[in-house]
Amino acid sequence: MPRLSEDELIATYFAPLAGPAGLNLRDDAAVLTPLPGQDLVLTKDMLVAGVHFFPDDAPETIARKLLRVNLSDLAAKAALPCGFLLGLALPPDWGTDWLAAFARGLGEDSAQFRFPLLGGDTVKTPGPLTLSLTALGHVPRDTMVPRPGARAGDRLYVTGTIGDAALGLRVRLDAPQDRIWIAALTPAARTDLLNRYLVPEPRLGLAPALRRHARAAMDVSDGFAGDLAKLLGLAHLTVRVPLAAVPLSRAAREALHLEPGLIDTILTGGDDYEILCAVPPGECVGFEESALALGMRVSPIGEAESGDALPHFEAPGTVPRVYPQGSFQHF
């Protein structure tokens, strides 16, 4: 397959995705005139082949996941997307077909989310494909929703459903001990779970409700139990979550019915890219109504309480589940 120089590669695949601030990717830098009265919100995520995605995933979905995990961080801060810078370290075996497909996926999502490419860097690596994206968003001055700041009595909400991506990864890995429940899943459930792992859905639409009603928020990406502990731990808070309050998709409920032990994967598996937020009691009705009006599903999962205990997940007639960081353990 013919090799392109860095300049040819940029001109062919990436310049078409550049917004006006990207100066057609022909300069050393991008220039952005900040919108008056707005703060900039900045975030960066790296993805490594074989660690964060499968090297043989479709290049389009790798590109879309890269954009969306960063958009999810912006969404959790109630920010709207401005644009992004892309870093691409390409292994020796990349080909132009791969790059064309990657740029196609990137371009589709860049257009869908009005999130233009501003600049970046393309280098060679003897290692695995490594992607780095810096996302810029904006919020009206002083309205970024922070991660710290939850208080005792705040109600905790989460968007969408939890655990689908982690189950999708297990379906994808298809380990021998999982084959019975995977084989018993309906084809629709299997597809839904796989898709949630491949292409997350950033909850950007919730921004106005978050900004108006939430006291603290973060995106759930490293596992629901652990991220909940992070949000609350910053404020010396804890929560008891009824397991029945954790929002599950139809596909996740189907899997859990087949294999009840999957609850631990659901609660700790990661890659959810949902938003977790704390809403003061007096704002809950307003938040729920606003989310409904925006077409965003939000589920209350419990109330923050003072204390340094890890979140407890409770179900009638069973001992509570608690997940110390990085692992899990049943009491």
Next chain:
Amino acid sequence: MPRLSEDELIATYFAPLAGPAGLNLRDDAAVLTPLPGQDLVLTKDMLVAGVHFFPDDAPETIARKLLRVNLSDLAAKAALPCGFLLGLALPPDWGTDWLAAFARGLGEDSAQFRFPLLGGDTVKTPGPLTLSLTALGHVPRDTMVPRPGARAGDRLYVTGTIGDAALGLRVRLDAPQDRIWIAALTPAARTDLLNRYLVPEPRLGLAPALRRHARAAMDVSDGFAGDLAKLLGLAHLTVRVPLAAVPLSRAAREALHLEPGLIDTILTGGDDYEILCAVPPGECVGFEESALALGMRVSPIGEAESGDALPHFEAPGTVPRVYPQGSFQHF
């Protein structure tokens, strides 16, 4: 050596480098209130161990090079540093000693250049250490010096000296065919060349002169001849550069005297991190005076002429040297 979690690693080594906008690196994102009347300038560079630096280079100098190659891009746009986001993909054999030294180098330069850490991401990689940095700078509204825009008759200037880093890399590589001239270098020259390769000097001090007098500018990082061709090619211009006009350090002159063939390395080797700019004839006196007042060395290297030929490097009694992209060739 004990391993730290990502959160511990960030809290221990990187949170101390974070400016107020970085929110102590405990949030999903950084928030930046743009300075009134300023544009943001954004650039990104990736460095891969074994490609852009030696894996056994001192971690402090790897960190400093990473910061400085990005600061050089800002400098070439006449921008002043605001802050940066850092992406770090760590191989399995990283240790806390390495990270502590890396953070120390990063912290020293971050303080020296008033360039705080705003955020970033740390991941694991089965491949080589991979670093990604997104730099933010600012310029007064509409004063970023672009790369395109040079015109016939503009005088071309370059800061500092050319070729030192490329010669430093040859000293470092110490290939058999280079050993005679390397052994004949004075120790001071050898050290100077090695240091220029390890730690570039971003020419941030030139910003006021560039902004006021230059029509176009870029940083010289991929080789002087090729970057000159890029700047001029965008405007269908060319130049004849007297070899005697290319500014050389004492160390480079010493090497060139020992081995005249090194002129090709000097002109094409890269890693200079100097600024190349085009100044209209009526602005040249002002530019030179302003650079002098700022303590910045600038050297005129020739005058832009209409034409699509590659830049010619000329010396009396020899055929001109021309370097087609990515390689070189003598006529």
